[in-house]
Amino acid sequence: MGMMENSAVFMAPLLFRNTVTSLLVxxxxxxxxxxxxxxxxxxxxxLVIASFxxxxxxxxxxxxxxxxxxxxxxxxxQSSGYFVGYGGxxxxxxxxxxxxxxxxxxxxxxxxxxYGIVRSLAERLIEENNKEDxxxxxxxxRTVLSAxxxxxxxxxEAAMVELGQGRVGHYGAGFGPVCYQLNRLLRAVGVGSGRVxxxxxxxxxxxxxxxxxxxxxxxxxxxxxEEAVERWASAxxxxxxxxxxxxxxQGSLVKVSAFLFKQMKDMxxxxxxxxxxxxxxxxxxxWLPLLCRGSNGTDMPVLSLSERAELxxxxxxxxxxxxxxxxxxxxxxxxHHFTYCPSxxxxxxxxxxxxxxxxxxxxxxxxxxx
Numbered sequence: 001m002g003m004m005e006n007s008a009v010f011m012a013p014l015l016f017r018n019t020v021t022s023l024l025v026x027x028x029x030x031x032x033x034x035x036x037x038x039x040x041x042x043x044x045x046x047l048v049i050a051s052f053x054x055x056x057x058x059x060x061x062x063x064x065x066x067x068x069x070x071x072x073x074x075x076x077x078q079s080s081g082y083f084v085g086y087g088g089x090x091x092x093x094x095x096x097x098x099x100x101x102x103x104x105x106x107x108x109x110x111x112x113x114x115y116g117i118v119r120s121l122a123e124r125l126i127e128e129n130n131k132e133d134x135x136x137x138x139x140x141x142r143t144v145l146s147a148x149x150x151x152x153x154x155x156x157e158a159a160m161v162e163l164g165q166g167r168v169g170h171y172g173a174g175f176g177p178v179c180y181q182l183n184r185l186l187r188a189v190g191v192g193s194g195r196v197x198x199x200x201x202x203x204x205x206x207x208x209x210x211x212x213x214x215x216x217x218x219x220x221x222x223x224x225x226e227e228a229v230e231r232w233a234s235a236x237x238x239x240x241x242x243x244x245x246x247x248x249x250q251g252s253l254v255k256v257s258a259f260l261f262k263q264m265k266d267m268x269x270x271x272x273x274x275x276x277x278x279x280x281x282x283x284x285x286x287w288l289p290l291l292c293r294g295s296n297g298t299d300m301p302v303l304s305l306s307e308r309a310e311l312x313x314x315x316x317x318x319x320x321x322x323x324x325x326x327x328x329x330x331x332x333x334x335x336h337h338f339t340y341c342p343s344x345x346x347x348x349x350x351x352x353x354x355x356x357x358x359x360x361x362x363x364x365x366x367x368x369x370x
Contacts, residue, residue: 094125094129094137095140097125098125098140098141101118101121102144102145102215103151104118105119105122106151106152106155106208106211109207110207123218126145126218126221126222130221141224142219142222142224145215145218145222145224145227146219146224148215149212149215149216149228149231150231152208152211152215153232153235153238156205156209156238157237157241159204159205160241160245160249161241205249209252209253213255213256213259216260216263217259225260225264228260229263232257232283232286232287233279233282233283233286234282235286236286238253239286239287239289239290242290242294243290243293243294245294250294251302254291254294254303257287258291261314261318264280265317265318277321277322277326280322281322281326281330283318284322284330284333285329285333288334288337289333289337291311292337292338292341292346292347293337293341293344311347312348312349315349315352316352319349319352320355324356327352327356328360331349331356334349334353335353
């Protein structure tokens with residue numbers, strides 16, 4: 001009875017934390033869409049994130065004070081700062097294990113021998129859940145992987161701001177000051193080690209960006225590529241920051257974009273035609289500038305010639321699916337960034353631009369008389 005009572009006392013705050021975390025992860029997606037239009041909501045979003053991170057920092061101390069003499073194994077898995085449950089189907093033994101593994105992948109340096117072990121365990125758990133052909137396990141993979149992808153997106157964005165790469169918005173202003181204020185706020189409350197967005201072990205934004213690609217591939221392997229595509233399409237702030245990032249980091253983000261553009265083409269979406277077109281529009285307006293500016297690489301090309309040709313065709317087909325006014329917006333954005341970067345001649349969307357010009361010219365023709 002004593003053990004059961006102790007477990008109940010300890011689990012109550014844990015379940016509360018899981019519930020709050022789950023609500024934040026899923027609410028953030030809706031807030032992010034509105035924040036793109038309203039500056040006040042953008043500031044509100046970052047204040048909420050800052051408050052939540054402060055809550056997570058206080059929580060382990062609070063949990064340990066409830067049961068300081070509890071069994072070490074139970075304490076380390078349930079109250080460790082490395083773990084946050086995601087509620088719902090992810091809030092089970094196997095779901096918590098996968099959550100903790102994915103959290104640890106973010107935290108462990110690539111140079112550590114433990115990194116490969118933990119990442120292999122995560123991949124094995126995901127694969128075994130998928131092979132069971134049980135809907136609850138598949139849903140668990142979707143929930144936990146999606147939350148991990150969202151969390152890693154936030155870590156990359158915050159790491160770039162910390163490095164001083166967040167002073168310029170998508171069209172030259174707007175986003176940076178908000179991120180800089182958030183950065184100062186997080187330092188003030190003592191979240192992390194003073195390097196916001198860099199894990200406790202000091203991992204780089206480039207390493208986290210590579211993990212974004214890995215998580216996107218895992219989601220696609222489970223048949224949930226639309227989860228990654230939706231989140232990447234909505235990450236306009238990260239896309240804006242990427243334009244002033246270091247070349248190696250830009251290259252990592254280009255790889256993520258290329259992969260998810262391909263997934264967007266292939267996925268069978270249950271979205272309405274309007275919703276699907278909006279997703280395509282957001283993907284293009286957010287990430288097309290980076291493709292123009294960050295595709296060259298430093299030591300070697302980021303994408304091979306065949307990969308470039310394939311992605312260029314996907315981009316052309318995606319633009320052609322948009323409405324006429326949307327095509328103008330996308331192609332104007334492409335032309336600006338394409339000409340801005342003289343060292344790159346890719347992606348070359350001149351064929352789509354020529355077709356749009358032809359269509360626009362026809363609008364001046366008088367209607368045919370019957």
